[in-house]
Amino acid sequence: MTFALRKPWGWGLLALGLCQGCGGDEHAPIIGDNLVRNGSFESGLDGWWDATNSEGGQASASPEAADLGAAGLKLYKGTGGWGTMVGQETEGHGAWATLQVQARVRGAVGGEQLTFSFHSQGFEVTAEDRWRTVTRLLLMTEASDNPSAIIAVTTDGATAYVDDVSFSPAQVAKGEADLTPDNQVINGSFESGLGLWTFWTNSFPGGMASTSPDAKHSGYAGMVLARGAEGTLTTVKQTLTAPVFEGEQYRIEARVRGANGGEAVNLCLQINRDPWDGPCIHEKADREWKHLSRTVTIDAAMHDERVGVLLSLGSEGSVQVDDVVVLRTRSVR
Ligand SMILES: [Ca+2]
Numbered sequence: 001m002t003f004a005l006r007k008p009w010g011w012g013l014l015a016l017g018l019c020q021g022c023g024g025d026e027h028a029p030i031i032g033d034n035l036v037r038n039g040s041f042e043s044g045l046d047g048w049w050d051a052t053n054s055e056g057g058q059a060s061a062s063p064e065a066a067d068l069g070a071a072g073l074k075l076y077k078g079t080g081g082w083g084t085m086v087g088q089e090t091e092g093h094g095a096w097a098t099l100q101v102q103a104r105v106r107g108a109v110g111g112e113q114l115t116f117s118f119h120s121q122g123f124e125v126t127a128e129d130r131w132r133t134v135t136r137l138l139l140m141t142e143a144s145d146n147p148s149a150i151i152a153v154t155t156d157g158a159t160a161y162v163d164d165v166s167f168s169p170a171q172v173a174k175g176e177a178d179l180t181p182d183n184q185v186i187n188g189s190f191e192s193g194l195g196l197w198t199f200w201t202n203s204f205p206g207g208m209a210s211t212s213p214d215a216k217h218s219g220y221a222g223m224v225l226a227r228g229a230e231g232t233l234t235t236v237k238q239t240l241t242a243p244v245f246e247g248e249q250y251r252i253e254a255r256v257r258g259a260n261g262g263e264a265v266n267l268c269l270q271i272n273r274d275p276w277d278g279p280c281i282h283e284k285a286d287r288e289w290k291h292l293s294r295t296v297t298i299d300a301a302m303h304d305e306r307v308g309v310l311l312s313l314g315s316e317g318s319v320q321v322d323d324v325v326v327l328r329t330r331s332v333r
Pocket of ligand 1: 220
């Protein structure tokens with residue numbers, strides 16, 4: 001990986017010390033220096049800009065928002081508009097850099113929606129009425145010289161508290177999917193969390209996706225996909241960068257393991273629009289790792305379409321997924 005940085009990120013020595021050819025790359029993310037200044041808000045909002053487009057919205061540093069120390073960030077969103085936010089510009093990063101976002105978060109009553117974002121990548125968090133630690137990995141799809149770290153509350157009339165914020169570069173392991181030449185799936189081994197994967201479910205409560213070391217087949221982490229008793233599907237999907245053409249062949253692969261066995265897993269190449277059709281592997285998971293693999297041919301209906309690789313769970317329960325691979329095994333152009 002090459003980083004085009006204005007300044008070193010502080011883990012150069014660690015990066016140099018990473019094993020090369022030492023057989024296996026299963027280390028936990030190595031977290032570098034915090035890119036934001038005054039992430040504990042002990043110096044008020046020094047270093048942060050603030051903005052709101054809601055009536056009465058306000059960002060402030062306040063003792064009531066402190067989890068540790070004398071102050072924390074208090075974000076109040078008034079009525080209307082998108083939200084109330086603070087942000088700060090940080091030093092740059094290269095393409096495909098992984099970033100760890102960590103913060104302590106609490107809502108005044110619970111249920112408040114917050115977003116954390118960094119150079120167009122981000123995630124949402126629902127606050128509880130007690131302090132919780134939020135830790136996520138983001139995967140940067142492009143380099144930036146002056147990215148912004150932004151924290152926002154987006155629930156009308158809501159107050160949320162944030163303390164001890166860090167946005168830090170993370171050196172992550174490489175799993176089998178990352179080491180498979182010409183794999184069209186990025187972060188297919190889930191080493192950068194759910195970075196680049198889009199989550200969707202109609203199963204509430206219980207539909208969720210996350211990553212965990214317990215779910216790894218290779219590398220350090222894998223994905224946990226769960227569906228509740230209600231609804232039909234929980235899915236994660238990633239759009240491939242290149243469209244597909246009639247007559248091309250692709251091999252789609254994933255490693256899957258069920259919590260109980262018998263869970264209904266689907267691995268598909270799917271057109272990126274209605275009717276969302278495409279070839280799939282439909283398989284029942286075992287308690288042991290199963291290697292799903294199928295070579296599919298692109299038909300006329302999918303010709304010159306953008307497609308996504310989709311993993312879905314169609315029954316109640318939970319499965320672990322790792323090492324998603326899509327390889328073009330026959331070209332027609
Ligand atoms: Ca993995």
